Amino acid sequence: MKEGPDISRVAALIGDPGRANMLTALMDGRALTASELAFQAGISKQTASAHLSKLLDGGLLAREIQGRHHYYRLQGPEVAGAIEALMGVAQKHSGRRVRTGPRDPALRKSRVCYDHLAGEMGVFLHDTMMERGWLVTDGDALNVTAxxxxxxxxxxxxxxxxxxxxxxxxxxxxxxxxxxHHLGGSLGQALLAGIRARGWAERIEGTRIMQFSQTGERNLKHWLRSG
Structure with a gap:
C-alpha cells in the first residue's frame, strides 16, 4: 500500500530536459514569458507552450497575465528548494554539462536561489549566524534565538x-x-532584500549572480561580527 505523497508525478514533470531547463531559468525569482523560456530551454515556442501547460497543471509554476502577455514564475520557494537540491544531486552523480554552472567563479561565490542568497556568501552567512548563536537547530527545525x-x-x-x-x-x-546549507524562508528573503537595499550587492542583469562590492562584503562581515 502506497503511503505519503506521490513524488513520481512531480519527478516526471521535472525530469524532461526542456521542462528542467525552463524551471532552472526561473530560479532567480523572475517571471518570464513563454518565448523567453523557450529560448532558455532551446526548444520551439509550441513545445514550450505544451511544457508550460503541464507545469502549471502540476503546481510547479504560477502564471500572471498582463494585457497580451503571460508571465510564468516558480509556484513558490518550496519548488525552488527542490530544484536547488536536485542540482546538487545532478552535479555530484551525473556527467558534466557544457553550460555555465558552479564552475563559474562569480556564480559559485554569490547567487540568488529564488529570493535568498546562495553560493559561498550564502553558506558563509548561514554558518556565521549558527556560530554566533542567532540560529539553532531543533530536530529538523531551524529557530531564531533571542x-x-x-x-x-x-x-x-x-x-x-x-x-x-x-x-x-x-x-x-x-x-x-x-x-x-544556506538560509531560505522569509528570513532569508528579508536578509537578501536588506543587503540589496543597502547597496552591498546587486544582481547582474539576466543572471543569478549577486555581485558584492568590496565595501558591501566588508560591511556584511562587520555586521555578522558585531550584530
Whole structure:
C-alpha cells in the first residue's frame, strides 16, 4: 500500500530536459514569458507552450497575465528548494554539462536561489549566524534565538512580523555548489532584500549572480561580527 505523497508525478514533470531547463531559468525569482523560456530551454515556442501547460497543471509554476502577455514564475520557494537540491544531486552523480554552472567563479561565490542568497556568501552567512548563536537547530527545525532577534532587529528585520506570515520563516536550503546549507524562508528573503537595499550587492542583469562590492562584503562581515 502506497503511503505519503506521490513524488513520481512531480519527478516526471521535472525530469524532461526542456521542462528542467525552463524551471532552472526561473530560479532567480523572475517571471518570464513563454518565448523567453523557450529560448532558455532551446526548444520551439509550441513545445514550450505544451511544457508550460503541464507545469502549471502540476503546481510547479504560477502564471500572471498582463494585457497580451503571460508571465510564468516558480509556484513558490518550496519548488525552488527542490530544484536547488536536485542540482546538487545532478552535479555530484551525473556527467558534466557544457553550460555555465558552479564552475563559474562569480556564480559559485554569490547567487540568488529564488529570493535568498546562495553560493559561498550564502553558506558563509548561514554558518556565521549558527556560530554566533542567532540560529539553532531543533530536530529538523531551524529557530531564531533571542540574540538572533536582537541582531536581526538592528538590521531592520521584524522577526515577529515574519513569524506571523504563512511562509516558513527559517529554512536550511541545501546549496547545489557548496553541498552545505544556506538560509531560505522569509528570513532569508528579508536578509537578501536588506543587503540589496543597502547597496552591498546587486544582481547582474539576466543572471543569478549577486555581485558584492568590496565595501558591501566588508560591511556584511562587520555586521555578522558585531550584530
Amino acid at each position: 540574540s538572533g532577534r536582537a541582531a536581526f532587529a538592528r538590521f531592520g528585520i521584524d522577526i515577529q512580523g515574519l513569524s506571523a506570515q504563512r511562509r516558513t520563516m527559517t529554512l536550511s536550503c541545501l546549496d547545489w555548489s557548496m553541498r552545505r
